[in-house]
Amino acid sequence: MPSLTLHQGKSILDPQELARGFEQLGYITDPALATSIYLAVSLAKPLLLEGHAGLGKTEVAKTLAAMLDTRLIRLQCYEGLDVNSAVYEWNYQKQLLAIKIKERTGLSVEEKEKHIFSHDFLMERPLLQAIQEKEFSPVLLVDEVDRADEAFEAFLLELLSDYQISIPELGTVKAKHAPLVILTSNRSRELGDALKRRCLYHWIEYPSLEKETKIVAARLPGIAAEFERQIVAFVQSVRRLNLAKAPGVAETLDWAQALASLGKNTVDRESIEDTLGCLSKSMEDTAKIKAAGIEKMLTEVG
Template sequence: MTWMSVPAPEDLAKALDGVGYLADDGLATAAFLSLRMHRPLFCEGEPGTGKTSLATSLAQALGVPLIRLQCHEGIDATQALYDWDFPRQLLHLRALEAASHGELDADAAEQSLYTERFLLARPLLRALREAPCVLLVDEIDRADDEFEAFLLEVLSENAVTLPEIGEVRAEVAPLVILTSNRTREVHDALKRRCLYHWLEHPDLAREVQILKRRLPGISDRLAAQVANAVRRLRAAELLKPPGVAETIDWAEALLALGRTELDAEAAAITLGAVLKYREDADRVRVDLDALLAG
């Protein structure tokens, strides 16, 4: 499937299915509209609901590069857009000085330092240059207001002006996926620029499907047992409820141990695959029968 040959949401869902990502109708439609309307897709949801995996799977399904911008506290335009290779510039300047025998033209030397040769393209600049591609702006809620404003400007124009180089404009708008775990509210101005989709944890049937797709050797019984147990863990008051990735890890751990069912013994020795805080594991171990009931 090529970049613009997706006729309908169900075709995109089928393409995603082909690379191991099971998207429901709502998510497939949102991703399809983002592609067709050239609008970023803003995905919010609890950790582990498949937001980041959506971007990687879209890149695989569409046969285009994935470019990832991981947001963090204090990220700025330089880290996201471009920088200069200062060590190489310094070596170049020294070489010019040596070759000129003390008669270096300062203006010409300065101009030679700020060329493509020494430009370090960061994710946003790469996406504008390499589109068609999928640009994943991961965990935008970790960035600050100033970075949001900068990002909004770039996404609105699909272009940026570098003082030393000039304008860089994408010939084709990249497919932009922004994710947020909602650790803080993202400003309305950025959300208005995007299509929006809230990702829930999959229902029981879909999670069983995911396990069977990702782990072809798993039995129906074990897949159902693991998916049921994870649903109970998500309903408990844990510090970090498990996501789909932990569900897969747990099932894979059981298979690696040669287990064919999830009983209390198997659960006790593999909880580290699904729970990542000691307090959560201790709480669950107190009543494993309740976790495995039904």
């Protein structure tokens, strides 16, 4: 098994140091999340982050790559994702052209074949790129893995067990440095037990009032503290309404930005009504918020 190779001086001592590094890059962790990420690095194990949309899963991988000063390689999963898009593909057009050019050279069929099935004709997709990094371990983000199908999950599991890929025409490509793997899932389907067993696991919850206030402060430094507190408190009470799709941190940030760009510096009923589209993404949820009474929620927020 290949091991992790980090930039010199980029080792992380403990979860607290990881949390500080993340905070410097604008990402607010909590002790459980910081510990999971720390362990993923120190044990060189893949980390599976599950949770609702917009809670900072993808951003963990980006921040980790930035903190370790290494490359981020991202594989966005979707239904029907296959080896051609995830691992490698032969460049047919270039191969055809090469055959045409070599037609008159008198090379044997075997020689031609060897030529066109070489690295020059290989289009490397994220998973192959991730195990071919030369200097340091990259962060490999396998984003929204729940969207890919089970066959792909099985393939991924195999890759994660030995970090090697076999290409029939070329042989086996082995990683020199194990990538640091972060998988995310919005849980649109349950992932297989085998994949979960291979990974460290962390469920990202909606943030506490305190954590979310820190996030807004980190991401939108221009907003006054009291205004920030009102915004976050209101979003937190919207989350308690049992909506079909509760607003995530992404929505809080969008909403705060919308209010700020409308020149607001306090949260009132009218501006909430005008900007509800930032928090609710369906007619039904908007109706639920209105039925709960914006005025009443505001008095609770204080």
